[in-house]
Amino acid sequence: MIDACRDALIAQAVWVVQVPVAVEVGHLGLMTKLVHGESGQWQSSLMVMPLPKNDPQGYGSALTYARRYGLATLVGLASETDDDGEASMPTRNRAKAADKSTPPAASQPNAPAGLPKIDGIDYQTVAASNGKTCVIASGNAREKRPLLEQAGFRWDGNRKLWWRYAA
Structure with missing residues (x-):
């Protein structure tokens, strides 16, 4: 997704900062900030998501996912159909996720x-x-x-x- 917006952000002198932030236990918080290099104006968004596993691999997986979708949400990119989030969920939670009819x-x-x-x-x-x-x-x-x-x-x-x- 970064490839989809990289050139447009560079052309407008906008840079991206993504920083993990402390949130409740068992969750990952990621602050995504867009900063206009010339004016200094910025916009940010906080994404909070549960960790799939409470270990370094689960944290890394959640961080990768949050970085991608935090940026896509902030710049207004519509994503393709995505099943990697479902694939990262424990098997018992996949059926629950499939039953939810309300989009994020x-x-x-x-x-x-x-x-x-x-x-x-x-x-x-x-x-x-x-x-x-x-x-x-x-x-x-x-x-x-x-x-x-x-x-x-x-x-x-x-x-x-x-x-x-x-x-």
């Missing part, structure tokens, strides 16, 4: 229930460290600040993201 939040075209559809803003549902469900807003957030605040989102200056608890 990042691929849903409309805002989650109770949230306004704001042009240029994407929502991602994640688990907070306290076990509550949070919604992260990313995209053209700087220009949409008043709308995000009206929708109950708060700016986290440490993590550099807009968030709110789910309903």
Whole structure:
């Protein structure tokens, strides 16, 4: 996926930073940040995902997957049909995953229930460290600040993201 956007990012003087961050036990957090080299403006997104196995191999597998899809989500790339996520799941969890009919939040075209559809803003549902469900807003957030605040989102200056608890 990086090949699909590399030339466009370079042409616009945008660089990518991806850093693992501490999240709840048994999960991987990956902060993906796009930075415009000339203006210094940036946009970031936090991806939190469960580790398939709690060992170095499981962490590496989750990190590779998170890097690919964190970048694709932030730059708005639609991915091909992907079964490597399913293949990395333990066999007993594959049937459960196949039964889920709701696509992941990042691929849903409309805002989650109770949230306004704001042009240029994407929502991602994640688990907070306290076990509550949070919604992260990313995209053209700087220009949409008043709308995000009206929708109950708060700016986290440490993590550099807009968030709110789910309903």
